[in-house]
Amino acid sequence: MNIIEAKKNLGEKYSFSAVDTNKVIQKLKVPKNAKVLDVGTGMGSLAITLALNGYSVLTGEPSDDASVYANQNWLENAKKVKVDHLIEFKAFDAIDIPYDDGFFDAIFCLGSFHHINKTDRIKAIQEFIRVAKSNGIICFFEPSKKTIKMIQKSDPSHPEAADPNEYLQGLNLTSRKIKGSNFDAFVIEME
Numbered sequence: 001m002n003i004i005e006a007k008k009n010l011g012e013k014y015s016f017s018a019v020d021t022n023k024v025i026q027k028l029k030v031p032k033n034a035k036v037l038d039v040g041t042g043m044g045s046l047a048i049t050l051a052l053n054g055y056s057v058l059t060g061e062p063s064d065d066a067s068v069y070a071n072q073n074w075l076e077n078a079k080k081v082k083v084d085h086l087i088e089f090k091a092f093d094a095i096d097i098p099y100d101d102g103f104f105d106a107i108f109c110l111g112s113f114h115h116i117n118k119t120d121r122i123k124a125i126q127e128f129i130r131v132a133k134s135n136g137i138i139c140f141f142e143p144s145k146k147t148i149k150m151i152q153k154s155d156p157s158h159p160e161a162a163d164p165n166e167y168l169q170g171l172n173l174t175s176r177k178i179k180g181s182n183f184d185a186f187v188i189e190m191e
């Protein structure tokens with residue numbers, strides 16, 4: 001199924017992120033046989049968009065996350081657009097990723113980084129860096145200011161977006177920002 005059909009099939013919530021994530025995924029040109037990790041499964045939007053672009057994806061979130069953003073029927077959504085065979089779920093916490101050093105070519109994270117406790121974000125970024133290959137990429141999608149304002153209208157306690165650069169100090173890495181309509185991407189290219 002192509003992305004236009006998937007947007008029709010999965011509706012507005014999916015389309016809202018896919019408009020930006022699909023463009024960036026295509027721009028990054030990660031090889032199709034890459035090992036790809038998606039941190040923070042949610043409703044599966046990012047894992048689905050990666051799969052629609054031909055990637056096999058490993059996705060996960062903490063098993064004990066009781067927030068409204070976790071455990072959101074990703075499998076049902078993936079089945080609707082026929083990519084469930086390309087997505088594997090494994091529960092994990094971003095601060096303790098159960099994979100070896102350098103295991104993944106690409107690590108993606110849509111709308112999840114700002115949901116990680118502020119005090120855990122440095123540890124989470126260190127984990128992303130640890131499990132990324134030396135020439136791999138790490139790509140965060142974080143809500144734009146306009147998107148956060150809109151979310152906070154219905155959920156005033158929703159956290160502000162997080163800028164990964166704030167957590168990279170001292171790690172000798174920076175991220176490149178790609179502005180989107182609803183989500184901005186922050187891409188770290190590993191050396």
Ligand SMILES: C[S@@+](CC[C@H](N)C(=O)[O-])C[C@H]1O[C@@H](n2cnc3c(N)ncnc32)[C@H](O)[C@@H]1O
Pocket residue numbers: 039040041042043044045046047060061062065069070071092093094095109110111112113115116117
């Ligand atoms: C808004 S949802 C993300 C949406 C999702 N990426 C998608 O494509 O549909 C926020 C996600 O962050 C995850 N999350 C929160 N804290 C986390 C942590 N410490 N480690 C991994 N995931 C976490 C939640 O479980 C939830 O899946």
